[in-house]
Amino acid sequence: MARLAKGGYGICETCGATIPPERLEIRPTTTQCVGCAEAGAHQAVRRGPVDHAKKPPGSTPPRAVP
Structure with a gap:
């Protein structure tokens, strides 16, 4: 309820x-x-904030479409 009252409900506490x-x-x-x-x-x-566009380590790059 405190987050709702402060206007923070629905906003990620980690990345905003x-x-x-x-x-x-x-x-x-x-x-x-x-x-x-x-x-x-x-x-x-x-x-700190998470970069949602960054791929996790060890992930493979997308394949090129012929």
Whole structure:
């Protein structure tokens, strides 16, 4: 309720992005967007905002379309 009163409800506490309404319907108490939640709350907070466009280490580049 405090986040709602302060205007922070629906805003990711880690990166500041808007949390999609669909996620809030499923998890109304969530404080993170999907990207930050998947990155791990404890790690994301220590390292700062998550770059959602950055590929995880070890991922393969997309294949070229002939």
